[in-house]
Amino acid sequence: MVEINRTIEELLVDYADALRDGSIPTFLKSLSREEGNSIACSDEFWEGTDIVRVLNGVGFADKAVLPNVSLFTSRVNAEIASRLKKSRGPLRRGGATRTKPVKETEETERAI
Amino acid sequence: MDKRLRKALKGLLDSELEHRQRAMESFVRLTFENFMRCLYRHLGNEVECEDVLENVYADIWEKSEYLAHIGDERELLRTVYMYYMRKRLRQVYRRLNRNLHLSQESLSMLVAPQISVLEMLSDEERGETVRRMLGKLKARERRAMELWMEGMSIRAIADELKTTVGAVKMLKYRTILKLKEQVKAMNIKVE
Numbered sequence: 126m127v128e129i130n131r132t133i134e135e136l137l138v139d140y141a142d143a144l145r146d147g148s149i150p151t152f153l154k155s156l157s158r159e160e161g162n163s164i165a166c167s168d169e170f171w172e173g174t175d176i177v178r179v180l181n182g183v184g185f186a187d188k189a190v191l192p193n194v195s196l197f198t199s200r201v202n203a204e205i206a207s208r209l210k211k212s213r214g215p216l217r218r219g220g221a222t223r224t225k226p227v228k229e230t231e232e233t234e235r236a237i
Numbered sequence: 238m239d240k241r242l243r244k245a246l247k248g249l250l251d252s253e254l255e256h257r258q259r260a261m262e263s264f265v266r267l268t269f270e271n272f273m274r275c276l277y278r279h280l281g282n283e284v285e286c287e288d289v290l291e292n293v294y295a296d297i298w299e300k301s302e303y304l305a306h307i308g309d310e311r312e313l314l315r316t317v318y319m320y321y322m323r324k325r326l327r328q329v330y331r332r333l334n335r336n337l338h339l340s341q342e343s344l345s346m347l348v349a350p351q352i353s354v355l356e357m358l359s360d361e362e363r364g365e366t367v368r369r370m371l372g373k374l375k376a377r378e379r380r381a382m383e384l385w386m387e388g389m390s391i392r393a394i395a396d397e398l399k400t401t402v403g404a405v406k407m408l409k410y411r412t413i414l415k416l417k418e419q420v421k422a423m424n425i426k427v428e
């Protein structure tokens with residue numbers, strides 16, 4: 126995947142291999158500017174990616190090692206609890222950190 | 238649709254927090270495997286799938302209304318993919334994009350595309366369809382695809398077929414396009 130300016134055929138084959146091997150970020154990083162442009166313009170590439178995903182699903186999704194669902198459920202619960210906490214927002218104490226308005230400060234200084 | 242799944246979906250929209258939490262746990266248990274397999278088709282990596290799915294479930298918790306009128310499991314998967322998974326899939330690679338030579342649109346299409354007709358099928362139906370499609374190919378094309386689906390590298394396939402790496406790449410590319418033509422023909426039939 127370090128070759129420069131691969132043809133669209135090679136790019137599709139490399140994408141298929143990367144998807145199968147779980148190394149999509151490496152594939153994306155390996156793209157040169159010209160390769161990126163040729164991908165963007167190639168209908169054949171985009172049509173091919175559909176099939177590659179389906180083949181990947183049929184060939185390898187069954188072989189994926191699924192984690193323990195109970196452990197995963199507790200991860201989801203923790204994420205939900207964290208979001209609930211965030212949505213309530215931090216508690217603010219009334220004016221403890223509030224900066225005094227400039228006018229008020231000036232008046233106090235004058236009085237001193 | 239499975240009775241427990243229907244109940245869990247209903248519970249997700251409940252106004253009482255405790256009911257919703259119980260429904261969410263049940264929903265995760267009932268859908269986890271199916272959702273993982275769907276994400277695996279896009280990411281090809283279990284660890285990444287878990288991270289994305291964790292956020293997908295939390296998003297569903299925050300905004301469950303898209304799941305209000307789900308009729309069957311196929312519709313559920315399509316809705317979850319369209320409204321929750323795609324957004325998260327895009328985020329996975331957005332941070333990478335600063336160093337990439339791809340437009341944002343290309344990247345989105347690569348990591349979170351529209352769902353295809355084949356992806357709408359159940360696992361069994363999809364497996365059967367792919368086997369049928371492979372059966373229509375020439376022996377050499379079918380062999381190359383089968384070896385690839387067994388996990389062999391291009392070089393190993395070239396050795397097996399007694400040809401060059403370049404020839405295998407070309408063969409695989411042409412075969413993928415042939416399979417796409419078959420899917421297109423299927424699409425016409427579906428419509």
